[in-house]
Amino acid sequence: MTAKISIQNVQKAFRIKRNLGHLKEVLQPISALQDINLDVKQGEFMVIVGPSGCGKSTLLDLLAGLTKPNSGQILLDGKAITGPNLDRGIVFQQYALFPWKTALANVEFGLETKGVGRKERKQIAQEYINLVGLAGFEHRYPHELSGGMKQRVAIARSLAYDPEVLLMDEPFAALDAQTRETLQSELLRIWETTKKTIIFITHGIEEAVYLGQRVAVMTSRPGRIKEVIDVPFEARTSEEDLRSNPEFVKIRHQIWDLLKDEVHRAQEQEKDKTLKANSAKSNVKGVASDG
Numbered sequence: 412m413t414a415k416i417s418i419q420n421v422q423k424a425f426r427i428k429r430n431l432g433h434l435k436e437v438l439q440p441i442s443a444l445q446d447i448n449l450d451v452k453q454g455e456f457m458v459i460v461g462p463s464g465c466g467k468s469t470l471l472d473l474l475a476g477l478t479k480p481n482s483g484q485i486l487l488d489g490k491a492i493t494g495p496n497l498d499r500g501i502v503f504q505q506y507a508l509f510p511w512k513t514a515l516a517n518v519e520f521g522l523e524t525k526g527v528g529r530k531e532r533k534q535i536a537q538e539y540i541n542l543v544g545l546a547g548f549e550h551r552y553p554h555e556l557s558g559g560m561k562q563r564v565a566i567a568r569s570l571a572y573d574p575e576v577l578l579m580d581e582p583f584a585a586l587d588a589q590t591r592e593t594l595q596s597e598l599l600r601i602w603e604t605t606k607k608t609i610i611f612i613t614h615g616i617e618e619a620v621y622l623g624q625r626v627a628v629m630t631s632r633p634g635r636i637k638e639v640i641d642v643p644f645e646a647r648t649s650e651e652d653l654r655s656n657p658e659f660v661k662i663r664h665q666i667w668d669l670l671k672d673e674v675h676r677a678q679e680q681e682k683d684k685t686l687k688a689n690s691a692k693s694n695v696k697g698v699a700s701d702g
């Protein structure tokens with residue numbers, strides 16, 4: 412069976428400006444992703460977890476078609492992704508809602524782009540407002556909604572134009588712990604209702620195990636897929652408290668075992684980057700005062 416999404420030998424590097432201690436800046440390549448291979452099945456909930464700076468958002472941008480790989484390709488239903496398209500919905504950490512539009516009008520937005528007529532647009536948008544549990548709040552503006560509610564609007568907006576795949580980049584990271592847990596279980600319910608293929612990016616191991624049918628663990632930069640872990644829970648949306656289930660705890664440990672060295676390495680890289688930046692700054696100061 413063809414995968415819904417197939418990431419094949421993907422590499423991505425950026426050229427960054429570096430000041431090497433004299434006033435001239437040079438462009439240096441930094442490798443963000445290296446040899447990423449991953450297939451996601453139709454209707455699957457795939458979570459990608461990795462340390463800070465390992466290239467998770469870079470991978471999501473590639474899936475969204477916002478940037479292109481330096482080599483390799485990403486296929487959606489067997490066809491190469493060449494740019495952004497309504498076949499992929501994106502939910503970011505920051506809500507990215509239009510502040511001058513109501514919740515309903517925000518959800519209508521993608522449908523407008525798709526050319527759906529006014530009446531049908533309203534009706535579909537209302538359905539998705541209801542699906543995300545916001546009935547009664549459709550005429551509120553973003554500034555009148557809590558963080559969790561704004562994120563519900565963002566999810567409704569991405570689903571309303573019926574994308575093939577939902578791409579989510581740390582969508583709950585900015586929310587408080589209780590709102591986050593509520594939205595996690597709501598998202599599972601929405602996933603079961605809509606049967607969408609979801610690729611969800613997170614730092615959080617518990618979030619990954621709770622949401623994912625499979626969890627792809629990434630290495631520190633340059634990001635590679637270290638291992639893909641199966642999370643074999645049948646009824647994920649059941650009332651049972653999955654988080655205290657011994658199997659859940661076991662998988663959480665297994666993922667932490669895979670991640671801890673990577674997190675350590677990522678922290679060292681971060682320290683190194685800060686030290687280099689500081690020493691470049693003081694060199695520049697030195698050169699400037701000498702002159």
Ligand SMILES: Nc1ncnc2c1ncn2[C@@H]1O[C@H](COP(=O)(O)OP(=O)(O)OP(=O)(O)O)[C@@H](O)[C@H]1O
Nearest residue numbers: 425426427443462463464465466467468469470632
């Ligand atoms: N546009 C860009 N130009 C230069 N470097 C970039 C650019 N985007 C990302 N990078 C670098 O690529 C690496 C991966 O970044 P990315 O944001 O994808 O990581 P991440 O895993 O999403 O991080 P975090 O978890 O902290 O959000 C980082 O070292 C980052 O500094």
